[in-house]
Amino acid sequence: MHYPWWYVPFLTAPMLIAAVATIHVFVSMYAVGGGFFLAVETQHAYSTRNRDYLAYLHDHAWFFILLTVVFGAITGVGIWWTIGLSSPLATETLIHIFVFAWGMEYVTFLVEIVSAFAFYYSWEKLDSLTHIRIGWVYAISAWLSLVIITAITAFMLNPGAWPQHPDFWTAFFNPQTVPQILARTGGAFLLASLYVYLHATFRVKDLQLRNLIGSRSSRPGLLGALLVTLGGLWWYLALPESARAALVVASALNILMVVIFAVTIVVFLMLYLGPYRNPGWLTPGFSLLLFAFGMAAIGTGEFIREAVRKPYIIYNVVLGDQILTSEIPSVQEKGFLNSGQWTKAYLATQLPQVFSNGEIDDQKLLALPQPDRIQVGQLLFQYHCNDCHSLAGYTAVPALLQGWSPEMIHALVLNPEKAKFFMPPWSGTPAEAELLSEYLISITPAQPTGMSYDGAH
Amino acid sequence: MNPTDLLPPTSPLGLPAPLWFIRFFKVFGFSLHMVPMNLWFAGILLSAVLLLFRDPAARRLSARLMDQMPIIIALGINFGVIPLLFIQVGYYRVFYPATILIAWPWFAVIGLVMAGYYGTYLYVVQLRRDRLTPWSRALGWIVAFIFMGVGFIFVNGLSLMSSPGQWPAVWSAAHLSGAATGLALDLQNASILPRWLLMFGLALTTVAVYSLCDATLLASREPPEYRAWVPRFALLLYSLGLVWAAAAGTGYILTMPSASRSFLLTPPQLALTVITALAPGLPWLLLILYRWRPARLLVLLAALSQFGMLVLNAVSRQFLQDAEVAPFAAVGAEPVNLQLVPLVLFLLFFLAGSGVVIWILVKVRQAETSLATASR
Numbered sequence: 001m002h003y004p005w006w007y008v009p010f011l012t013a014p015m016l017i018a019a020v021a022t023i024h025v026f027v028s029m030y031a032v033g034g035g036f037f038l039a040v041e042t043q044h045a046y047s048t049r050n051r052d053y054l055a056y057l058h059d060h061a062w063f064f065i066l067l068t069v070v071f072g073a074i075t076g077v078g079i080w081w082t083i084g085l086s087s088p089l090a091t092e093t094l095i096h097i098f099v100f101a102w103g104m105e106y107v108t109f110l111v112e113i114v115s116a117f118a119f120y121y122s123w124e125k126l127d128s129l130t131h132i133r134i135g136w137v138y139a140i141s142a143w144l145s146l147v148i149i150t151a152i153t154a155f156m157l158n159p160g161a162w163p164q165h166p167d168f169w170t171a172f173f174n175p176q177t178v179p180q181i182l183a184r185t186g187g188a189f190l191l192a193s194l195y196v197y198l199h200a201t202f203r204v205k206d207l208q209l210r211n212l213i214g215s216r217s218s219r220p221g222l223l224g225a226l227l228v229t230l231g232g233l234w235w236y237l238a239l240p241e242s243a244r245a246a247l248v249v250a251s252a253l254n255i256l257m258v259v260i261f262a263v264t265i266v267v268f269l270m271l272y273l274g275p276y277r278n279p280g281w282l283t284p285g286f287s288l289l290l291f292a293f294g295m296a297a298i299g300t301g302e303f304i305r306e307a308v309r310k311p312y313i314i315y316n317v318v319l320g321d322q323i324l325t326s327e328i329p330s331v332q333e334k335g336f337l338n339s340g341q342w343t344k345a346y347l348a349t350q351l352p353q354v355f356s357n358g359e360i361d362d363q364k365l366l367a368l369p370q371p372d373r374i375q376v377g378q379l380l381f382q383y384h385c386n387d388c389h390s391l392a393g394y395t396a397v398p399a400l401l402q403g404w405s406p407e408m409i410h411a412l413v414l415n416p417e418k419a420k421f422f423m424p425p426w427s428g429t430p431a432e433a434e435l436l437s438e439y440l441i442s443i444t445p446a447q448p449t450g451m452s453y454d455g456a457h
Numbered sequence: 458m459n460p461t462d463l464l465p466p467t468s469p470l471g472l473p474a475p476l477w478f479i480r481f482f483k484v485f486g487f488s489l490h491m492v493p494m495n496l497w498f499a500g501i502l503l504s505a506v507l508l509l510f511r512d513p514a515a516r517r518l519s520a521r522l523m524d525q526m527p528i529i530i531a532l533g534i535n536f537g538v539i540p541l542l543f544i545q546v547g548y549y550r551v552f553y554p555a556t557i558l559i560a561w562p563w564f565a566v567i568g569l570v571m572a573g574y575y576g577t578y579l580y581v582v583q584l585r586r587d588r589l590t591p592w593s594r595a596l597g598w599i600v601a602f603i604f605m606g607v608g609f610i611f612v613n614g615l616s617l618m619s620s621p622g623q624w625p626a627v628w629s630a631a632h633l634s635g636a637a638t639g640l641a642l643d644l645q646n647a648s649i650l651p652r653w654l655l656m657f658g659l660a661l662t663t664v665a666v667y668s669l670c671d672a673t674l675l676a677s678r679e680p681p682e683y684r685a686w687v688p689r690f691a692l693l694l695y696s697l698g699l700v701w702a703a704a705a706g707t708g709y710i711l712t713m714p715s716a717s718r719s720f721l722l723t724p725p726q727l728a729l730t731v732i733t734a735l736a737p738g739l740p741w742l743l744l745i746l747y748r749w750r751p752a753r754l755l756v757l758l759a760a761l762s763q764f765g766m767l768v769l770n771a772v773s774r775q776f777l778q779d780a781e782v783a784p785f786a787a788v789g790a791e792p793v794n795l796q797l798v799p800l801v802l803f804l805l806f807f808l809a810g811s812g813v814v815i816w817i818l819v820k821v822r823q824a825e826t827s828l829a830t831a832s833r
Binding site: 008077081093097106107108117126346350378 | 464465470482531532537539541542554556557567570571575629632635637639796806814820
C-alpha cells in the first residue's frame with residue numbers, strides 16, 4: 001500500500017521468499033553443523049594421527065566451501081534481496097528493530113568466511129593446534145550467526161510483549177527464540193551428518209574409513225534429530241493460539257505436520273539402524289535416501305514455519321497486505337485506495353474523475369461505468385489480496401471461489417477474517433468492498449459440471 | 458503525477474541510531490565493498506583479455522588474478538552486506554520503491570552472482586589443473602560479462618533510488634493494474650551508461666594497484682621477469698583506467714540532471730568534487746615513482762591512496778545522493794529512537810571480529826612465511 005506492489009504471476013511475490021529461504025536453509029544449516037563436524041573431526045583425526053581421515057576431511061572441506069561459501073552466502077544475501085522486494089513494509093520494520101543484530105550477524109559472517117578459507121587453504125601449512133582453533137572459530141561464529149538470525153525470524157512468528165514494550169531486547173528474546181534455536185541447532189547437526197554421508201559414500205572407497213565416518217557422524221545426527229523434535233514441540237507450545245489453530249484448520253498444514261513427524265521418525269530410525277548400529281549399510285543409495293528424507297523434513301518444517309504466520313508477515317505487527325495492524329482503523333475510515341500512495345497515484349492518472357478535493361470519493365467510485373469499476377477492483381485485488389492469492393497458480397482466487405454466489409463473495413470480502421480466521425480483515429470502505437467483489441465475481445468460474453445430487457432428492 | 462506523492466510515510470519506529478552514524482557505516486561499508494567489487498568488475502575481464510597475449514607474464518597475471526578471485530568474490534559479497542543494511546535503515550523510503558520497480562532484474566542479481574561465482578570456481582579448478590581449454594576460456598569471458606551485467610543492474614537500481622522523478626515513467630512502462638511487474642530498467646536515464654563506465658574506469662585503476670601489490674608482496678615464488686613486468690603493466694593499466702574514468706566521468710557530469718550537476722560544481726561541494734576528480738592522480742604518481750625507484754613503502758602508499766580515492770568517491774556520491782533525494786524526501790526526518798546497548802554491542806562485535814580476522818591472517822601469513830623459508 002505504501003510501497004508499489006510487485007506482481008509475480010502464478011506464485012505471488014512472497015512465495016519467492018519461501019523459495020529462496022528454503023533452499024538457503026538447506027545449505028545454511030549444513031554451514032553450521034558442518035562447521036562443528038570439521039572442527040571436532042579434525043581435532044579427532046589429529047589426536048589419533050589418522051592421515052586417511054585427515055585427507056578425507058580436507059576433501060570434505062573443499063565440498064563444504066563450494067556449497068556454503070558460494071551457494072549459502074549468495075542465497076543468504078538473496079533473502080535480503082527478496083524480502084525487500086516482496087514485503088517492503090515488514091522489511092522496513094524488521095530493519096528498524098534489528099539493524100544492530102544484523103550488524104553483529106554480519107561480523108560473524110565475515111569471521112566465518114575468513115576462517116573457512118584459512119581452514120581449507122592453509123591445510124598442512126598451519127600447525128595442528130592453530131588449524132583446530134581456526135576450525136572452532138568457524139564453528140562458533142557460524143552458530144552465533146544462526147542464533148541471531150533465528151531470533152529475528154522467531155520474532156516474526158511471535159513478537160511476545162514487543163507491541164506493548166517496543167524495545168530491542170523484548171524483540172530479541174521473544175517466546176519463539178529459544179525453541180527455534182534448539183530446533184535449528186538440531187537441524188544443523190542432523191543435516192551435517194546427512195551431507196557427510198552423501199559426500200563420503202561417493203568419495204571414499206576404503207570401507208574401513210567409510211565405516212569410521214559413518215559411526216562418528218551418527219551420534220551428532222541422532223542428537224540433532226532429538227533436538228529437532230524437542231525444539232519442534234516447544235515451538236508448537238510457544239505458538240500464538242491462533243497459529244496453533246491454523247495448523248489444525250488448514251488442511252495442507254495438517255497433512256504437512258503429519259509428514260514432518262513421519263519423516264523425522266524415519267530419519268531417526270535410518271540413522272540408528274544404519275550408520276549407528278550398522279555402518280556397513282552406508283552406500284550411495286542409502287545415503288541419498290537418507291539425505292532426501294532429511295531435506296523433506298527440513299523443507300516441510302520451514303514451509304510450516306512460514307505458513308502458520310498467516311495473515312501476518314510479523315505476527316500482530318505487519319499484515320500480509322502490507323499494512324501495520326495499528327493502521328487498520330484509519331485505513332478503514334479513509335479508504336484503502338486513499339491511504340496507499342501508489343493506489344492513489346494510479347487512480348489519479350487512470351481515473352481522475354473519482355477525486356474530490358484531492359481525495360478519492362466513494363460515491364464517484366460507485367458511479368463509474370462497469371469496465372472502470374472492474375479496473376478499480378483489480379487494483380484493490382493486487383494490493384489487498386495478491387500477497388497470498390494469485391490469479392492463476394498458487395492459491396488462485398478463481399479456483400477458490402468457483403461456484404460461489406455473488407452474495408457469498410461480497411460477504412467474504414467484507415469480513416474475510418470471519419470466514420477464515422487466518423485471513424486479514426478488510427481494510428477498505430464498503431464502496432471499495434463492492435468494487436473488489438465485482439472484480440472477483442467477474443473472474444469466478446461457474447460451478448463445475450459433472451456433479452449430480454439427484455439421488456438426494 | 459507528483460513523484461513526492463509516491464513516497465511512503467516515515468517509519469513510526471524512528472531511527473535506531475543518529476543519521477550520521479547510519480551514513481558513516483553506509484559509506485564505510487561501501488568503500489570496503491568497492492575494493493573487491495572493482496577487482497571482479499574489471500579484473501575478470503582483464504584476465505580474459507590477458508590470455509589473448511602470448512607474453513608469459515601477461516598469462517601469469519591472468520592466472521594469479523583468477524586464482525584469487527574466489528576469495529575476492531566472497532569478500533566482496535560479505536562487504537556488500539553493511540551498506541545494504543544501512544541503506545535500508547536510512548533510505549528505505551527511496552530504496553524499496555526503486556528496486557521494486559525494477560524487481561526482476563534486481564532479483565536476477567542472486568542468480569547471476571551465483572552463476573558468475575560458480576563459473577569462476579569452475580574456471581579456477583581448470584586453471585589449477587593446467588587444463589584451460591577453449592571452453593574454459595569462453596567461460597572466463599561469460600563470467601566477466603555476468604559480473605559487468607550485475608554492475609549495470611546495480612547502477613540502475615541506485616540511480617533510480619536517487620531520482621524519484623523517474624519513478625512514474627518506469628512504473629507506467631511496466632505494470633498490471635497498478636502493480637509493478639518489475640520488468641523495467643531505468644534506461645531513459647542518460648547518466649546510467651556513463652556512470653557504469655565510470656565505475657569500470659575506476660575498477661581498472663584498482664586492478665592496476667592490486668596487481669602491483671600482489672606482485673611485490675605476495676608473489677615471492679614468481680620468476681623475477683614477472684615481478685619486473687607487473688610494475689610496467691600496472692602503470693599502463695592505471696593510465697588507461699585514468700583516461701577512461703576521466704572520459705566517462707565527464708560524460709556522467711554532462712548527462713546527469715542539471716540540479717545534480719550544479720550541486721557538484723558549486724561551492725562548497727565543488728571543492729570535494731575537484732579533490733575527488735584529482736584523487737586518482739596520487740596513486741598514479743606513486744606508480745610512476747615506483748618505476749623510477751622501487752620500494753615496498755611506495756606500494757603500500759599506492760594501495761592506501763587508492764583506497765582513499767575510493768573512499769572519496771563514496772563520500773562524494775553520498776553527498777550527491779542526499780542532494781538528489783532531498784527535494785522528494787527528508788532523509789532522517791523521523792525521530793531517533795536510539796538503541797544504545799545494541800549499538801555498543803555491535804561496535805564491540807565489530808572490534809572483536811576484526812581482531813579475530815587479523816589473528817587468523819597473521820597465523821596464515823606466519824605459516825606461509827615459515828613454509829617459504831623451509832623450502833629455501
